[in-house]
Amino acid sequence: MTAAVIRLDAIAAHTAAGFDAADRRYRDRTAAVRTARREPPAVRRLRARLIADADAADGVVPQLLLPAGLDAARPGVRRR
């Protein structure tokens, strides 16, 4: 085996290792992206509705509690 053939083998090994590493990186990245995919549409719609309801309630509850003098009892309201 000549020196040139030995060096050519080294280039082949280096290139093959580079392709293997690129394959691995690609598989890992696409797997990570797919596991991070959003939940199914039905679940997403339900979550959006719950958040909207909670926001709406946040606006309505003080109006209901204030006349009853209970506003200060709400969690998160600073006591004087």
Add this chain to the structure above:
Amino acid sequence: MTLLPAAETAEVRPPENQSPRGPSSAEGFVALIAVCRELGLTSIDDETVRRPHRRVDEFRHAHFSSDALRLTRLAESLAQAADVDGVGETSVAEWSGRAGRAAGGALRVVGDELAGLRARLDAGAEATAQADAILREVLGRHRGVLATVSRPRLAGYDLEALPAALNSGALSPHSLRGEVQARLDYAESAGVLAGDAIAGVAAEVATAWSVGAGSADAGSAGELILADLQ
């Protein structure tokens, strides 16, 4: 003297999507990325997608293979011819007289030169054949990567279904962008690796021929297909 029309003498430039050797090996991927760009998933331009594959597109592996095969056959046929010549070697020692000795000396010089030439040809042909095998493997992997990244299916959706999936919220643009970028990086890595391998292998083959010739300036600079790569 016949003058050619200006159109025939002007430099012929290949279309934008082609290297001087023909269409880019990345055209399928370029088409996929164009669709992704229309969907707002990337802003990368076609030329940037093609660029890492330029050296692969410019390399003519079929011609290189043909040269490697021709050299191997030439080395084999020379070896066979030398074996046949060897039959008559004993008769040279029997030549007598001044003319016989002179002829014998000349024959030995020519024989030594021929042996050196054969050794160089054997070494060069071996390196070229090895280079051919390596590049076949490398180009095969490069093609495989391009086939993977060009698949018209992203995040489990066919390309034509992507706009509806995005509009309905079934797919997140963020995750799709991640997959598109992963494909772009994968393709770029493959192009750079294959291009580097081609350049490295070509340089080694050229060195094998020039070193084999005894000195850097005495031998072939690997003129065959390699001339195009320098």
